[in-house]
Amino acid sequence: MELINWLLLILACVGFVLGFGVLKRLNNLYYALKLGKKWDELPPGDLAWPFLGSTLSFLKYFTLGPPHDFIGHFSKRYGKVDMYKTHMFGKPTIIVCKSEICRQVLSDDGTKFVPGYPSNMKALFGKKSLHGVSKAEHRKLRRLTTTPISGHAALELYIDHIEQTVISGLEEWSSMEKPLELLTVIKELTFKIIWNIFMGSTPIEDISMSEMENLYNDIAVGLFSLPLNFPGFSFQKSLKAKRRLHEILQSIVKEKRLVKKRKMESWEAKDMMDLLIEVRDEDDEGIDDETIVDLIFGMLFAAQESSAVTTMWATLFLTDNPHVFQKVKEEQEDVIKQRPPTQEGINLSEIKQMKFLSQVIDETLRASNISFAVFRETTVDVKINGKIIPKGWKVLLWLRELYMDEKLYPSPQHFNPSRWDDFIGNPGAFIPFGLGIRMCPGRDLAKLKISIFLHYFCHNKYIMMLERKYRVERLNPQCQLNYLPSPQPKDKCLARVLKAA
Numbered sequence: 464m465e466l467i468n469w470l471l472l473i474l475a476c477v478g479f480v481l482g483f484g485v486l487k488r489l490n491n492l493y494y495a496l497k498l499g500k501k502w503d504e505l506p507p508g509d510l511a512w513p514f515l516g517s518t519l520s521f522l523k524y525f526t527l528g529p530p531h532d533f534i535g536h537f538s539k540r541y542g543k544v545d546m547y548k549t550h551m552f553g554k555p556t557i558i559v560c561k562s563e564i565c566r567q568v569l570s571d572d573g574t575k576f577v578p579g580y581p582s583n584m585k586a587l588f589g590k591k592s593l594h595g596v597s598k599a600e601h602r603k604l605r606r607l608t609t610t611p612i613s614g615h616a617a618l619e620l621y622i623d624h625i626e627q628t629v630i631s632g633l634e635e636w637s638s639m640e641k642p643l644e645l646l647t648v649i650k651e652l653t654f655k656i657i658w659n660i661f662m663g664s665t666p667i668e669d670i671s672m673s674e675m676e677n678l679y680n681d682i683a684v685g686l687f688s689l690p691l692n693f694p695g696f697s698f699q700k701s702l703k704a705k706r707r708l709h710e711i712l713q714s715i716v717k718e719k720r721l722v723k724k725r726k727m728e729s730w731e732a733k734d735m736m737d738l739l740i741e742v743r744d745e746d747d748e749g750i751d752d753e754t755i756v757d758l759i760f761g762m763l764f765a766a767q768e769s770s771a772v773t774t775m776w777a778t779l780f781l782t783d784n785p786h787v788f789q790k791v792k793e794e795q796e797d798v799i800k801q802r803p804p805t806q807e808g809i810n811l812s813e814i815k816q817m818k819f820l821s822q823v824i825d826e827t828l829r830a831s832n833i834s835f836a837v838f839r840e841t842t843v844d845v846k847i848n849g850k851i852i853p854k855g856w857k858v859l860l861w862l863r864e865l866y867m868d869e870k871l872y873p874s875p876q877h878f879n880p881s882r883w884d885d886f887i888g889n890p891g892a893f894i895p896f897g898l899g900i901r902m903c904p905g906r907d908l909a910k911l912k913i914s915i916f917l918h919y920f921c922h923n924k925y926i927m928m929l930e931r932k933y934r935v936e937r938l939n940p941q942c943q944l945n946y947l948p949s950p951q952p953k954d955k956c957l958a959r960v961l962k963a964a
């Protein structure tokens with residue numbers, strides 16, 4: 464009897480595995496029939512499970528690690544090639560792992576390739592965010608939103624506030640007796656800076672800055688979760704947080720419009736939201752409240768997570784590599800030596816002279832893989848390198864694979880800012896801020912903010928002319944990482960920030 468039970472159990476298991484194998488084959492067959500002859504011209508790969516495709520495998524490798532095994536799994540089966548086909552985030556997908564093809568895709572003017580973010584990201588970003596609009600509307604809104612966050616004049620305006628926020632943040636953290644979550648406090652600091660640039664010092668009723676920052680964190684969790692809007696699922700929590708933050712932004716726009724009306728001629732735009740309220744196009748039309756809220760919301764989101772996480776990794780890389788820390792410090796001392804005695808604080812031209820510091824930031828963006836991929840979708844069939852990407856398929860430019868490519872970056876796991884000394888890379892080999900018409904409009908601001916932070920972390924000569932630097936002592940230096948939405952230690956980098964001699 465027991466033998467029969469065992470046999471039945473084994474048969475059930477075999478049936479289960481075969482059943483799923485059949486489903487996978489049927490899914491591939493469905494697309495093969497749909498595409499006809501074109502199917503043979505697709506890159507190698509596997510469409511995997513119906514509906515789910517490789518999404519579960521992606522989530523597994525990006526939550527439990529190691530993330531490079533996700534592509535490793537394809538290259539083991541199909542060889543190391545430029546592109547693979549699969550099915551991800553609800554759509555048939557081509558994953559691109561070659562720098563020249565990434566460049567080709569991003570250089571398109573928005574005719575063949577449009578943004579192709581997963582459906583939950585689209586829902587969370589909003590239809591009128593820069594990520595959501597296309598063609599003429601994108602061009603127009605981009606023009607209006609880029610000026611306040613890029614260019615010398617705009618950046619000069621923000622230095623003082625960034626500097627003061629960073630100095631007081633570092634002082635506060637280093638005087639705390641208990642360990643802190645370094646990532647959490649850097650996110651709070653980044654949020655304060657970005658909020659001030661976008662919204663100025665507009666008071667917000669009934670909600671503190673850290674509560675707002677928590678709303679943002681709740682939204683971030685849903686970006687790559689399963690798009691299930693049911694109780695208990697991260698996506699539902701994210702949608703709820705998004706609604707609340709939208710309400711807050713809406714009330715700020717309303718308040719600002721009232722102030723503008725009241726002050727009339729004496730009203731002056733002081734931040735990005737003011738500029739968006741004030742701006743008129745060629746037909747003398749302004750931007751409606753809903754669009755302003757979506758734009759600011761998308762900007763805040765794009766700005767917050769990536770620059771906070773980059774700042775944290777740069778700080779940790781400097782701490783773990785004392786020779787790099789020392790070189791950064793020496794560069795800063797050289798630049799500051801030439802400062803006139805009357806000048807207080809750092810300025811933009813000094814930051815521009817800090818070439819090695821800029822290399823530290825580039826190397827951090829490469830080695831930590833902040834944005835693992837850029838998302839596109841085809842509007843027509845596109846032929847690249849002899850392979851077809853069918854119309855309506857997603858195209859994932861897998862930046863992570865480029866940055867960890869031994870041929871492009873020898874010893875890629877090694878943090879080595881000097882590799883950028885005379886670096887001449889392949890076109891498209893280093894595109895942490897994207898390329899082309901959708902290249903990150905906040906890249907200069909992000910680099911400015913990170914540079915000021917690292918400057919005061921390594922060499923703080925501001926406070927009462929006392930020289931001060933800091934160091935980070937992690938409580939769990941071997942802590943495992945989470946890779947979504949961006950790589951970060953699971954303990955949020957529990958650490959002490961210490962003043963160093």
Ligand code: HEM
Pocket residue numbers: 578593594605612761762763765766767769770773828833834837838894895896897898900901902903904905906908909
């Ligand atoms: C280290 C920090 C940052 C990284 C790594 C980063 C990365 C990127 C990348 C790769 C893109 C291109 C996406 C695509 O082509 O689909 C992008 C777009 C964008 N970024 Fe950033 N970003 C950073 C900071 C910022 C900041 C500080 C802001 C705002 C102040 C910002 C605002 C945006 C916006 C609005 C877009 C969409 C542009 C469009 O679609 O036209 N980002 N970013």
